[in-house]
Amino acid sequence: MTEQPRLVVLISGRGSNLRALAEAIRQGRLRATLAAVISNRADAPGLAFAAEQGIPTRVVSHVGLSRAEHSAALLGAVRPYEPRMICLAGFMRLLAPSFTQAFAHRIVNIHPSLLPAFPGLEAQRQALDYGVKVSGCTVHLVDEELDHGPIVMQSAVPVLDDDTPETLAARILAAEHKTYPAAIERLLHEPWTLEGRRVVFQSSQGT
Numbered sequence: 001m002t003e004q005p006r007l008v009v010l011i012s013g014r015g016s017n018l019r020a021l022a023e024a025i026r027q028g029r030l031r032a033t034l035a036a037v038i039s040n041r042a043d044a045p046g047l048a049f050a051a052e053q054g055i056p057t058r059v060v061s062h063v064g065l066s067r068a069e070h071s072a073a074l075l076g077a078v079r080p081y082e083p084r085m086i087c088l089a090g091f092m093r094l095l096a097p098s099f100t101q102a103f104a105h106r107i108v109n110i111h112p113s114l115l116p117a118f119p120g121l122e123a124q125r126q127a128l129d130y131g132v133k134v135s136g137c138t139v140h141l142v143d144e145e146l147d148h149g150p151i152v153m154q155s156a157v158p159v160l161d162d163d164t165p166e167t168l169a170a171r172i173l174a175a176e177h178k179t180y181p182a183a184i185e186r187l188l189h190e191p192w193t194l195e196g197r198r199v200v201f202q203s204s205q206g207t
């Protein structure tokens with residue numbers, strides 16, 4: 001059997017999306033292997049999960065480093081694993097152009113809002129405060145701007161009148177756990193092109 005495409009996952013914390021990717025791989029919904037999990041924080045719970053699963057782990061701390069220096073260190077850590085794609089899963093640092101350009105169109109992120117609405121931190125609270133009736137999650141290609149690159153897939157969830165940031169976050173997270181593996185599976189295994197900002201999957205065209 002040919003080797004599945006290799007993914008390196010970058011995390012900073014809990015790692016529930018990392019778990020969702022691992023589960024999707026186990027179930028055959030995502031045809032890939034997790035080559036490594038890299039965290040900027042040694043105490044990230046997701047790192048412990050990866051280690052339990054026998055996935056190679058690395059810590060590349062950002063402390064005391066500029067963004068460019070941290071990205072250079074990350075690049076050095078990621079490259080030996082020769083990933084097809086790099087998946088950001090709750091990774092809380094911005095990547096420098098040196099990194100995003102080295103893996104152009106091969107880095108994905110998941111964000112808990114329907115971008116371009118509510119980029120940045122506390123997206124669920126931003127959505128509640130604004131009063132939107134629908135929110136959701138977005139998988140996008142990563143460029144050097146925050147939560148900005150071309151959109152791969154989005155899933156919507158309702159915002160309910162009695163939602164708190166926590167209840168809305170939980171509803172969105174459930175959508176994230178389905179959407180992220182599905183988006184990565186498509187990127188890896190279906191032909192697609194980038195037309196301006198639009199990610200166009202060939203199989204969805206022209207019916």
Ligand code: GRF
Nearest residue numbers: 014015016017090110111112
């Ligand atoms: C998720 O809500 C993700 O969309 C955002 O950060 C959170 C990470 O959660 N980028 P987890 O670490 O995957 O549980």
